[in-house]
Amino acid sequence: MKNTRRADLVMGLLFVFLAIFWFVEAQSMVQVDAGLGPGDYPKVVAAGLFFFGLLLTISSLLAGLPKKEGVMDRKAALRLIVFVAATIAYVQLMKPLGFVLTTPFYLFFGIWFFGYRKYVIAAVCSVGMTAAIHVVFRMIFQVMLPELRLL
């Protein structure tokens, strides 16, 4: 089993802080006399998260932290950042440029990024799949996907 104690410590602390934040925010919400107020249930849940997060933190500290922990290699992290950034950029560009214009480029980039090197097939598939998705959603489900806006 992969050793993730260092990551467990970080995640445990992260959950503890998140729970504290959630609890403090809930304190400022309206209080009621009978039943649950808007902040009561979040407080119960935050208390649970705090308890389990603290347990994870303490257990990873008690187990002893390894000197070095190969949690995620640099290359894989960089690839993930690039792909997520490309996805966010695609979503943002879809609003002004529309689904039909942006999707073939995103698909082609994705296919290349995952290591497929037959460019003609990749280009044909990118355009073909975009057209197919557009037709299915527009004609059958009548969902308006974002379209190119000139103004």
Added chain:
Amino acid sequence: MLEMLAYGFADCFRPAVFVLMFFGTFVGVIIGALPGMTGSMGIILLLPLAYHLEPHTALIMLSGVFCGSMMGGSVAAILLSTPGTPSAGATMLDGYPLCQQGRAGKAIGIATVASFCGGMVSTTCLILIAPQLAKIALQFRAADYFSLSIFGLAVIASASGRNILKGLIAGCFGLLVSTVGIDVILGTPRYTFGNYYLMGGLGLLPVLIGAFAMAQVFSEVGNPPREADLIEQKITDVLPTWIEIKGIALSMVVGSLIGVFIGIVPGTGGGVACFMAYNVMQKFSKNGDRFGSGVLEGVAAPESANNGSTGGDMIPMLTLGVPGDSITAVMLGALTLIGIRPGPLLFTETPRIVYAIFAGWILIQFVMLGLGFLSAKFAPYVLRISPRMLLPLVSVFCIVGAYTLSNSLFDVLVAVVFGVIGFFMRKYGYPVAPLVLGVILGPMAESNLNRAMLNSNNDVMVLLQRPFSAVFLILSVISIAVPVINSYRAKRRLATR
């Protein structure tokens, strides 16, 4: 009951419903056959379509994906020695040796017949047991429902990973996420930070799409998948002979019954059922010593078990609204989205939907039987589709799916964010199913706790005074304590050695 079932069949034979049932099962078989793609992902990818259908049509289509993916998983296990889904893990043990002997067609044929048998047995149990359990569940009150939500979360947290603590954290995180947006009781905005888009809360569909499907795509980014390594052979001789069917009959019956039992037990599913059935048959079959070298019984037992678990899985989900594993958690999310609230009231208020599901479930087994035999012809082509081309396509489907619910790009960004969260959860051993279940059960738990508190003048002890509620809370403690104690004992045993 028979009259309602007849109405159910009439609903299912409407052309649109039948076509979509066929389509769902076909998609399920394809998705199941593709390594790395699971039934949960198939259901999520079809949710945008399901959202535009009548509830029972959508549910029948998604049930087709569920059952089809169970069968489809065996095709990859036989042809590639890589189970398409975790539920086909044991099928690989004898399926791939059969493929190496040039008998891939026979292995697929046996897997199909066994899947059909398991599916039919589990459907019969679903039809017989679910209405009875729903009758008992009708006596539940608010406190019972709250404790049931806790039980559902405890069970799925304790069963969905090696580290229960991480499962519980994931469940609490899901409950936390469900508190974002306008509160259901007084209408107060919570954790919206002045953002208009957060007023409606974080949508279930974007969270589902992100945590399950996008996270899967992101996990493949670091290590791009390899092309499938298919053994080139002409797949023939798919239909099993009568003698072969007689030879595997016992395996199918035992496997189906194990599957149903395992399916009903919350927190387990096809993955456990297939290995259990395989081990039982290996011990008791006269060919037990040949298991692993390409025995037909070694394919029949796990395949009947994993399909046997499908109907069993649906029993607690439909009657109590509590899923037993990740795929039924996704199904529960899908039902919630298409406007069906699983639970005992489903059986009394909309019995027609329930019996349409039952009838659909029977028909799906026949569709699956036909598709299973045909899959021997089309599966090799499907398995040649490069995953490198498929993953970006899945990513686009996720984005379009998240967008279609409310035509909002904000929902798409939520899906991407939950994709990243899901990626890190997988990477560091946090199960995703409790997170999703927390998001689904959160509002139900809150409103029922509120009602219980109102009825009891804020006396928390009501949760222990109601017998059903007390039983669920005790079971929650047991379901967490037992694996913890077992793991502690195992560690001590290891230390003393």
